[in-house]
Amino acid sequence: MDFKDTPEEAAFRAEARAWLEANAELADPNDPGDDVLGERTDPATIAAAKAWQKKKADGGWACITWPEEYGGRGATSIQNVIWGQEESKFKTPPNIFGIGIGMCGPTVLTHGDDRQKKQWIPKLLSGEELWCQLFSEPSAGSDLAGLRTTAVKDGDDWVVNGQKIWTTGAQFCDWGILVVRTDATAAKHAGLSYFVVDMHSPGVEVRPITQINHGQGFNEVFFSDVRIPDANRLSEVGNGWAVAITTLMNERASIGGGGTGDVIGDLIELAENVDHGGRPAIEDASVRERIADFYTRSRGVQYTGYRTLTALSKGTTPGPESSLGKLVGAALAQEMAAFGIELGGVAGATHGDISTPGASAFHDMYLAIPGLRIAGGTDEVLRNIISERVLGLPPESRADKGIAFKDIPTGPAS
Amino acid sequence: MNFDFSEDQKLLQQTARNFLAEHSPLSVCREVLESDQPYSQALFKAAAEMGFQGTVIPEEYGGAGFGYLELAVVAEELGRALAPIPFASSTYLATEAILLAGSDEQKSQYLPGLASGEAIGTFALVEKPGQNGTEGVETKLSGGKLTGTKLPVLDGDVADFAVIAAQSDSGLSLAIVDLDQAGVTRTSVGSFDPSRSMARIEFKGAAASVLGKEGDGAALADRVLDRAAVLVAFEQLGGAERAFEITKDFMNGRYAFGRPISSFQALKHRLADLWCEIQLTRSNCYYGAWALSNDTPELGIAACISRIAACKAYDLAGVEMIQLHGGVGYTWEYDCHMFYRRAKLLSVMLGSPASWKDKLVTRLREQKAA
Ligand SMILES: Cc1cc2nc3c(=O)[nH]c(=O)nc-3n(C[C@H](O)[C@H](O)[C@H](O)COP(=O)(O)OP(=O)(O)OC[C@H]3O[C@@H](n4cnc5c(N)ncnc54)[C@H](O)[C@@H]3O)c2cc1C
Numbered sequence: 001m002d003f004k005d006t007p008e009e010a011a012f013r014a015e016a017r018a019w020l021e022a023n024a025e026l027a028d029p030n031d032p033g034d035d036v037l038g039e040r041t042d043p044a045t046i047a048a049a050k051a052w053q054k055k056k057a058d059g060g061w062a063c064i065t066w067p068e069e070y071g072g073r074g075a076t077s078i079q080n081v082i083w084g085q086e087e088s089k090f091k092t093p094p095n096i097f098g099i100g101i102g103m104c105g106p107t108v109l110t111h112g113d114d115r116q117k118k119q120w121i122p123k124l125l126s127g128e129e130l131w132c133q134l135f136s137e138p139s140a141g142s143d144l145a146g147l148r149t150t151a152v153k154d155g156d157d158w159v160v161n162g163q164k165i166w167t168t169g170a171q172f173c174d175w176g177i178l179v180v181r182t183d184a185t186a187a188k189h190a191g192l193s194y195f196v197v198d199m200h201s202p203g204v205e206v207r208p209i210t211q212i213n214h215g216q217g218f219n220e221v222f223f224s225d226v227r228i229p230d231a232n233r234l235s236e237v238g239n240g241w242a243v244a245i246t247t248l249m250n251e252r253a254s255i256g257g258g259g260t261g262d263v264i265g266d267l268i269e270l271a272e273n274v275d276h277g278g279r280p281a282i283e284d285a286s287v288r289e290r291i292a293d294f295y296t297r298s299r300g301v302q303y304t305g306y307r308t309l310t311a312l313s314k315g316t317t318p319g320p321e322s323s324l325g326k327l328v329g330a331a332l333a334q335e336m337a338a339f340g341i342e343l344g345g346v347a348g349a350t351h352g353d354i355s356t357p358g359a360s361a362f363h364d365m366y367l368a369i370p371g372l373r374i375a376g377g378t379d380e381v382l383r384n385i386i387s388e389r390v391l392g393l394p395p396e397s398r399a400d401k402g403i404a405f406k407d408i409p410t411g412p413a414s
Numbered sequence: 415m416n417f418d419f420s421e422d423q424k425l426l427q428q429t430a431r432n433f434l435a436e437h438s439p440l441s442v443c444r445e446v447l448e449s450d451q452p453y454s455q456a457l458f459k460a461a462a463e464m465g466f467q468g469t470v471i472p473e474e475y476g477g478a479g480f481g482y483l484e485l486a487v488v489a490e491e492l493g494r495a496l497a498p499i500p501f502a503s504s505t506y507l508a509t510e511a512i513l514l515a516g517s518d519e520q521k522s523q524y525l526p527g528l529a530s531g532e533a534i535g536t537f538a539l540v541e542k543p544g545q546n547g548t549e550g551v552e553t554k555l556s557g558g559k560l561t562g563t564k565l566p567v568l569d570g571d572v573a574d575f576a577v578i579a580a581q582s583d584s585g586l587s588l589a590i591v592d593l594d595q596a597g598v599t600r601t602s603v604g605s606f607d608p609s610r611s612m613a614r615i616e617f618k619g620a621a622a623s624v625l626g627k628e629g630d631g632a633a634l635a636d637r638v639l640d641r642a643a644v645l646v647a648f649e650q651l652g653g654a655e656r657a658f659e660i661t662k663d664f665m666n667g668r669y670a671f672g673r674p675i676s677s678f679q680a681l682k683h684r685l686a687d688l689w690c691e692i693q694l695t696r697s698n699c700y701y702g703a704w705a706l707s708n709d710t711p712e713l714g715i716a717a718c719i720s721r722i723a724a725c726k727a728y729d730l731a732g733v734e735m736i737q738l739h740g741g742v743g744y745t746w747e748y749d750c751h752m753f754y755r756r757a758k759l760l761s762v763m764l765g766s767p768a769s770w771k772d773k774l775v776t777r778l779r780e781q782k783a784a
Contacts, residue, residue: 001483001704002416009415078415268778282779285772292771295778296722300694303701306417313415324690386689387682391662394677 053127192240462531493652508535515626
């Protein structure tokens with residue numbers, strides 16, 4: 001049992017490190033770093049992120065697990081993790097490519113034909129083109145297969161009508177992966193097809209949605225008679241669900257193994273500087289108990305990540321058990337943020353004021369985390385996944401099995 | 415990154431599991447629970463023949479000379495089996511204290527017996543309710559004689575000797591005292607988990623020899639507790655996982671409203687949450703095992719988080735086990751209460767979870783200041 005690299009891993013790490021040293025500046029480890037949900041909508045940030053991605057692509061360090069013929073280097077998953085660990089030690093622009101590189105690219109690589117891969121992968125990899133995920137709809141979130149946006153064949157094109165929602169980054173993306181219903185008379189999961197849509201097509205309208213924290217990371221996307229060439233279809237008509245599953249599996253594979261250790265450091269710092277009845281809050285037994293619980297839990301998440309990395313290092317693909325990281329980590333982060341606010345007593349509610357040093361950062365965190373508990377599988381859906389796919393418990397009984405999609409009962413709102 | 419046990423260690427774990435399946439089915443724990451016997455002598459002896467007690471004891475003293483990763487996998491299996499034996503007292507505490515601080519003479523005197531299972535040792539710090547460690551120790555050591563009372567001492571009724579904390583002229587010190595001598599009175603005290611026994615021990619001028627440097631008792635006791643905390647955490651992990659498995663199997667077989675109760679989402683989610691607690695504990699325990707086996711400076715913090723996570727997970731597993739079994743879970747006849755009891759006993763036996771949380775924050779602040 002150790003945390004050491006194998007000799008091959010160490011050699012790879014050194015190579016990655018050398019390139020980074022030549023091309024970027026080391027970061028200050030105390031720098032708070034990226035925000036949680038990638039709500040980066042300002043043009044300068046996007047330009048900087050694209051420039052860094054291009055630099056990596058030119059140096060052969062973008063999307064390293066992808067095949068060499070499309071610009072990757074055919075690296076292993078553990079090498080990808082090592083690369084990520086090293087890159088995170090350097091000052092780099094925020095990563096705005098999570099969805100494109102983490103989910104869209106792998107889906108195109110799995111289900112696309114050669115022409116499609118050549119068309120899309122190189123510019124996705126180099127960051128020249130940004131991608132978004134057009135899955136969720138007003139009446140289809142956790143129950144994704146309940147989606148209603150339709151596509152009807154017309155000559156060599158498909159004509160799309162409907163609405164997507166919560167589409168992160170749609171306002172500055174060039175392409176989107178899109179799941180639509182092509183047959184409402186088939187059973188729910190059987191009537192879906194999967195396309196790549198040009199976000200600049202006529203009839204695509206993107207309207208940013210304001211989040212609880214004023215950010216505008218996600219959008220509504222309306223489709224009015226949008227024409228998509230049949231050549232942009234991934235896999236067969238009616239096989240869209242299988243392709244969507246590939247996308248969702250890749251969402252899970254983007255593991256980090258990172259913890260929330262610095263938040264604890266901030267909490268301790270705050271507790272040392274806030275006075276509770278004539279002594280620093282950190283001397284208060286109830287404060288100590290909470291901090292100890294947070295620390296223990298966040299280390300638990302971090303070391304669980306190490307166990308996943310170990311499996312990766314031995315060549316195993318992480319399975320549904322890696323749902324634990326987001327399920328535990330997000331709720332924990334929310335609790336820590338809440339506690340950070342409470343440490344300030346009544347003044348904990350003052351925002352942007354210096355009366356509680358550091359409290360504003362906890363406000364921001366407390367407003368960001370609820371999104372994390374919903375995006376990419378809600379807490380409840382993750383518990384379903386763990387109980388059914390990891391523990392093998394019986395699946396949910398469902399009211400939508402074996403009937404044509406059009407006959408499935410819906411709520412009054414939809 | 416290889417944050418896992420080796421193939422050899424896993425093989426040892428499987429051997430231990432097979433051995434315990436045969437020699438320590440849950441009926442063995444129940445037998446001790448329901449009778450007056452303080453522990454299963456047959457199991458303790460058989461475990462010693464397997465070499466469990468001597469796992470980390472050097473070969474020159476009759477042990478196997480393995481490392482702590484080997485002892486950790488054995489601990490996990492003993493925990494799964496609810497083994498009703500004085501293993502923790504003797505192996506994780508008394509043996510560790512002597513390995514850490516014993517003179518050559520003390521090692522030769524005690525380690526061979528501990529390794530072979532012929533001797534049982536225990537570790538006694540606290541003296542009255544509310545104490546968790548060496549704070550408030552009043553027992554005196556003067557001129558090689560002990561005076562005072564230790565309460566409660568896990569396995570104090572059956573141990574041959576104890577490592578105890580006492581005040582000497584140079585401050586708090588550890589000492590070894592043989593319990594079979596004039597000047598030692600032992601009285602059994604009731605145990606929340608009667609499959610594990612405990613006693614009050616009174617010393618009136620009993621002969622004792624100092625262990626380690628006189629006056630170093632508090633620091634030494636802390637080091638022993640840290641080491642034991644990691645190993646006990648593995649027992650807790652094993653117990654929690656077994657309780658979880660039994661509960662899951664029961665729920666798959668129990669039908670209500672025409673379906674297995676394991677198909678109700680409210681219950682599926684509770685099992686999912688319990689599973690997460692157990693995974694987090696396993697991960698923290700691995701870190702503890704890594705720190706212990708390499709004797710790194712991180713052990714202080716690693717021991718705390720292993721123990722805090724393990725106490726929480728095992729307690730929760732015991733609570734959920736009874737609740738999710740329904741009425742039968744509350745019967746003496748079903749095994750649920752044996753896990754519920756063991757979990758609680760282990761959660762206080764090295765000091766309450768709150769005391770370890772306090773210790774963790776102190777250590778985090780020390781680390782931050784350094
Ligand atoms: C910040 C953010 C970014 C996002 N980015 C994208 C994106 O880029 N692309 C995209 O397609 N989508 C995106 N989403 C959408 C996200 O995937 C959905 O919001 C999510 O899947 C939940 O769906 P919903 O909002 O329809 O809620 P619902 O599914 O209606 O859920 C409402 C509540 O019911 C619970 N629930 C639902 N079904 C079950 C069940 N079977 N068992 C138990 N409880 C259940 C949920 O847990 C939740 O608490 C994003 C969301 C957020 C918050």
